[in-house]
Amino acid sequence: xxxxxxxxxxxxxxxxxxxxxxxxxxxxxxxxxxxxxxxxxxxxxxxxxxxxxxxxxxxxxxxxxxxxxxxxxxxxxxxxxxxxxxxxxxxxxxxxxxxxxxxxxxxxxxxxxxxxxxxxxxxxxxxxxxxxxxxxxxxxxxxxxxxxxxxxxxxxxxxxxxxxxxxxxxxxxxxxxxxxxxxxxxxxxxxxxxxxxxxxxxx
Ligand SMILES: N[C@@H](CCC(=O)N[C@@H](CS)C(=O)NCC(=O)O)C(=O)O
Numbered sequence: 636x637x638x639x640x641x642x643x644x645x646x647x648x649x650x651x652x653x654x655x656x657x658x659x660x661x662x663x664x665x666x667x668x669x670x671x672x673x674x675x676x677x678x679x680x681x682x683x684x685x686x687x688x689x690x691x692x693x694x695x696x697x698x699x700x701x702x703x704x705x706x707x708x709x710x711x712x713x714x715x716x717x718x719x720x721x722x723x724x725x726x727x728x729x730x731x732x733x734x735x736x737x738x739x740x741x742x743x744x745x746x747x748x749x750x751x752x753x754x755x756x757x758x759x760x761x762x763x764x765x766x767x768x769x770x771x772x773x774x775x776x777x778x779x780x781x782x783x784x785x786x787x788x789x790x791x792x793x794x795x796x797x798x799x800x801x802x803x804x805x806x807x808x809x810x811x812x813x814x815x816x817x818x819x820x821x822x823x824x825x826x827x828x829x830x831x832x833x834x835x836x837x838x
Contacts, residue, residue: 655829730790
């Protein structure tokens with residue numbers, strides 16, 4: 636299989652962590668791709684018309700995207716049970732959606748600074764994105780910690796990657812302040828070999 640990926644994409648990191656955790660990594664060739672909405676670079680437009688990574692070309696040549704679809708596919712292939720069953724499935728998918736929403740907001744904040752010309756920037760909009768992240772993290776701190784213990788799930792992987800990305804691009808926001816339980820969980824999760832092996836290069 637071929638995975639279109641970049642070392643700094645947190646969505647691609649979800650897939651890479653899953654590959655490490657499930658032992659599927661040797662079946663993957665990583666193809667580095669990068670670009671943005673205004674300069675697609677070598678993003679795989681022929682594999683994903685949305686021009687986003689990650690995108691996976693399966694062994695039968697079929698391309699699939701986005702990270703949630705790829706992770707679900709690979710989990711199924713490995714038989715690793717990272718999505719659970721029954722009621723657990725809905726809880727895990729919702730946690731993954733929450734983590735992906737944190738990433739969507741954090742990525743928009745990154746693009747605002749890196750891509751939008753200074754005079755066109757809109758601080759209230761950026762702050763609104765941060766408020767989404769802050770509410771999501773408060774929600775996990777107050778009500779979601781139970782899901783973070785126990786066997787590894789795709790929700791945990793997604794949240795671990797999301798928190799790492801918030802540190803990577805928005806570290807000055809200090810998300811740990813007032814969220815000690817989540818901070819303690821993140822410290823343990825970040826030490827997993829799969830997280831260590833997929834750390835992005837220095838910002
Ligand atoms: N929902 C998608 C989001 C993927 C995404 O936004 N990837 C970014 C890199 S982190 C990208 O490809 N951006 C290029 C663009 O939007 O043109 C997923 O889960 O895979």
